[in-house]
Amino acid sequence: MPEISRLIDDAIAAHRLPGAVVAVGHRGRVVFQRAYGVRKLAGEQGLDGSPGPAEPMTADTVFDVASLTKPLATATAVMQLVERGAVSVDDPVQTHLPEFNPSYDPQRAKVTVRMLLTHTSGLPGDLDLHDPWGLARADRTEGVRRALTTPLQSPPGVVFRYSDIGFVLLGTLIEHVTGEALDDYVQRAVFAPLGMSETRYLPPAEACGPHEVRGAAIAWAPGREPTQCPAGSWRTGLLSRIAPTARDEENRADPGHNPDFDRLLRGTVHDPTARRMGGVAGHAGVFSTVHDVSVFAQALLDRLADRPSTFPLERSTLQLMTTPQQPGGRDLRGFGWDIDSAHSRPRGTVFPAGTSFGHTGFTGTSVWIDPASDSYVVLLTNVIHLRGSRPISGLQGDVATAAARALHLG
Numbered sequence: 001m002p003e004i005s006r007l008i009d010d011a012i013a014a015h016r017l018p019g020a021v022v023a024v025g026h027r028g029r030v031v032f033q034r035a036y037g038v039r040k041l042a043g044e045q046g047l048d049g050s051p052g053p054a055e056p057m058t059a060d061t062v063f064d065v066a067s068l069t070k071p072l073a074t075a076t077a078v079m080q081l082v083e084r085g086a087v088s089v090d091d092p093v094q095t096h097l098p099e100f101n102p103s104y105d106p107q108r109a110k111v112t113v114r115m116l117l118t119h120t121s122g123l124p125g126d127l128d129l130h131d132p133w134g135l136a137r138a139d140r141t142e143g144v145r146r147a148l149t150t151p152l153q154s155p156p157g158v159v160f161r162y163s164d165i166g167f168v169l170l171g172t173l174i175e176h177v178t179g180e181a182l183d184d185y186v187q188r189a190v191f192a193p194l195g196m197s198e199t200r201y202l203p204p205a206e207a208c209g210p211h212e213v214r215g216a217a218i219a220w221a222p223g224r225e226p227t228q229c230p231a232g233s234w235r236t237g238l239l240s241r242i243a244p245t246a247r248d249e250e251n252r253a254d255p256g257h258n259p260d261f262d263r264l265l266r267g268t269v270h271d272p273t274a275r276r277m278g279g280v281a282g283h284a285g286v287f288s289t290v291h292d293v294s295v296f297a298q299a300l301l302d303r304l305a306d307r308p309s310t311f312p313l314e315r316s317t318l319q320l321m322t323t324p325q326q327p328g329g330r331d332l333r334g335f336g337w338d339i340d341s342a343h344s345r346p347r348g349t350v351f352p353a354g355t356s357f358g359h360t361g362f363t364g365t366s367v368w369i370d371p372a373s374d375s376y377v378v379l380l381t382n383v384i385h386l387r388g389s390r391p392i393s394g395l396q397g398d399v400a401t402a403a404a405r406a407l408h409l410g
Contacts, residue, residue: 001024020379023291025298063242083317138277168283182281242267244265244266324354343393351368366379375404
């Protein structure tokens with residue numbers, strides 16, 4: 001697909017991103033996959049902390065997929081609980097998380113699981129990060145407390161406002177209902193059935209192998225790799241394949257409270273809330289590869305088409321997830337998926353509005369899926385690795401358009 005290559009090569013030459021990996025699937029096959037550029041620039045810190053050569057981008061590079069966590073992990077897990085009858089999408093959040101409304105506020109009582117999944121709960125976008133909680137030492141309990149007690153910004157069910165807080169709450173709900181840690185449940189019930197062996201949360205507390213943790217971020221350290229690691233842990237040898245994101249600039253006004261200030265984040269989630277919560281949250285924290293995201297997309301398409309599939313949800317549930325489910329308004333959202341809103345630029349101009357769906361991640365990741373043509377496009381980058389880089393939603397859309405045209409869809 002030469003037009004995709006031209007678009008990405010031009011973006012790299014213009015210093016819009018250091019590198020990327022792309023995959024295009026159509027009718028059950030990966031019809032295009034390629035890595036471009038580098039994952040780390042020459043002269044930047046290598047694993048040992050000293051300046052090193054550029055590292056070529058490879059097809060097996062592991063990316064911080066940021067908000068792709070929402071549909072890949074959290075929304076899928078919530079809908080598993082719906083299938084089991086443990087949760088209803090129209091349950092009030094307080095039914096499962098009483099701490100969300102301890103004073104029985106009538107407005108908070110109206111907030112439902114559906115509203116969290118479609119970003120229509122009335123909650124603001126992000127937790128308050130002005131004070132240095134969770135920087136000197138990750139503090140998941142404090143993050144959950146803040147999410148549970150954040151005041152509503154608008155009446156429930158009225159306004160679409162993209163909210164990480166809503167998905168922090170969904171991650172907490174999963175833990176309360178299942179009795180398992182979010183990362184453990186998602187690994188067992190979502191990623192493992194799909195064979196997504198390169199996909200997982202990477203909490204520093206569960207790292208196995210040579211490493212150091214100053215505050216909330218992990219870094220490689222010299223030493224011998226252990227022959228065995230405890231169940232549920234991850235090997236720090238993986239760090240060499242992870243695309244670094246950005247330098248930690250949290251608490252810039254008073255960096256003395258952030259032991260990781262100016263450290264290049266590699267293997268630590270970039271999202272500041274998820275990082276302060278120890279690397280595991282419902283809105284961000286998952287790391288993956290283009291292969292594994294493609295596996296997810298293909299299994300989803302297979303299930304929707306009623307073909308043999310390992311996707312861990314029933315077809316009827318997926319149909320609900322990927323069609324408009326918001327209480328009202330013009331922004332069309334499924335359960336965890338964007339369908340047609342201001343966030344839909346990665347759809348491009350050929351895939352149909354209203355029936356195709358996808359999601360993006362702040363680090364420069366996106367997936368767009370079109371059941372009508374049996375196609376998907378995955379674009380993984382670490383665009384924020386370049387200081388001052390601009391969002392690449394336009395490039396994501398151009399790549400999707402180029403892919404669709406190469407498939408003769410329009």
